[in-house]
Amino acid sequence: MPELPEAEITKRKLEPLLKGKRILLVRRSLGKGGNLWKKISGVERRGKAILIWLEPKLGVEASYLLAFHMRMSGKLLMVNRNHHDKYIRRRFQLSDGKDLAFHDVRRFGVVWYGKAKKVLQDNYFKTLGEDALAISLEGLKKLLNAKSITPLIPLTLRGTKIKSFLLNQKNIAGIGNICADEILWKAKIHPERKISDLNDNEIKTLWSSLRAVLLLSIKLGGSSMRDWFHPDGDSGGYFEKRAVYGRAGKKCFSCKSLINKSKVAGRGTYFCKVCQKK
DNA sequence: CATTACCTGCAA
DNA sequence: TTGCAGGTAATG
Numbered sequence: 001m002p003e004l005p006e007a008e009i010t011k012r013k014l015e016p017l018l019k020g021k022r023i024l025l026v027r028r029s030l031g032k033g034g035n036l037w038k039k040i041s042g043v044e045r046r047g048k049a050i051l052i053w054l055e056p057k058l059g060v061e062a063s064y065l066l067a068f069h070m071r072m073s074g075k076l077l078m079v080n081r082n083h084h085d086k087y088i089r090r091r092f093q094l095s096d097g098k099d100l101a102f103h104d105v106r107r108f109g110v111v112w113y114g115k116a117k118k119v120l121q122d123n124y125f126k127t128l129g130e131d132a133l134a135i136s137l138e139g140l141k142k143l144l145n146a147k148s149i150t151p152l153i154p155l156t157l158r159g160t161k162i163k164s165f166l167l168n169q170k171n172i173a174g175i176g177n178i179c180a181d182e183i184l185w186k187a188k189i190h191p192e193r194k195i196s197d198l199n200d201n202e203i204k205t206l207w208s209s210l211r212a213v214l215l216l217s218i219k220l221g222g223s224s225m226r227d228w229f230h231p232d233g234d235s236g237g238y239f240e241k242r243a244v245y246g247r248a249g250k251k252c253f254s255c256k257s258l259i260n261k262s263k264v265a266g267r268g269t270y271f272c273k274v275c276q277k278k
Numbered sequence: 279c280a281t282t283a284c285c286t287g288c289a290a
Numbered sequence: 291t292t293g294c295a296g297g298t299a300a301t302g
Contacts, residue, residue, distance in 0.1 A: 070296085
């Protein structure tokens with residue numbers, strides 16, 4: 001389910017289906033499993049992760065958390081109890097007769113379960129930056145300046161390329177490879193620009209582009225390209241609307257020159273070298 | 279910083 | 291058969 005918009009859609013669709021229900025049993029596949037018998041109190045998104053809060057027994061114990069990170073190919077689905085699929089890695093039998101299924105072809109996904117305090121001590125959550133939809137323009141400026149100007153930060157960090165900065169979840173939580181390229185195209189910033197080179201006006205444009213891309217993607221239901229669709233089986237419409245990602249050799253919607261593909265921060269990177277000057 | 283590893287399927 | 295895929299952590 002990859003990026004923030006897909007996680008947000010998942011959160012929005014799951015919450016009304018799960019809240020108040022109980023998770024009775026956890027299984028790897030069809031067959032026997034372990035009892036859980038805990039009531040779901042809420043569903044939350046943190047960056048790209050989905051957190052399912054489990055109610056504490058009255059004053060007896062702490063809240064528990066069931067949390068997921070989809071990495072490259074994971075998704076959460078609501079399926080019938082007898083529905084089988086070889087890529088369902090875990091299934092959670094609910095009190096309403098359905099199963100919540102964690103489907104993950106490539107097995108990179110992560111599932112956490114335990115006392116909330118313990119789960120949130122995981123390095124992923126401990127180091128997660130401010131959410132991409134919550135960060136203010138001032139907050140973004142501060143982050144970029146802190147990383148680019150502070151002499152205490154090693155030289156290697158000061159040379160950070162803007163795309164690497166955006167992809168690093170410790171800076172801002174939720175932006176992934178598709179959104180990063182779309183945001184930078186919209187802001188007319190080359191993915192390899194050094195963050196220390198960005199002026200105030202560019203940072204302002206970056207911030208508004210970031211919000212615009214994420215909010216539009218959420219509005220359209222996220223990107224369904226191969227592995228991801230909604231918990232109820234719907235597919236998102238953002239992939240059809242993207243401007244650069246996966247469009248190498250096609251015309252830039254702004255200047256009509258051809259979209260380039262390169263590698264930045266170890267990831268396939270799409271940009272328009274005319275609109276996004278280095 | 280760049281590269282590799284993790285895993286599986288699919289398109290070139 | 292090779293290379294690539296929405297992500298992250300480990301390693302050099």
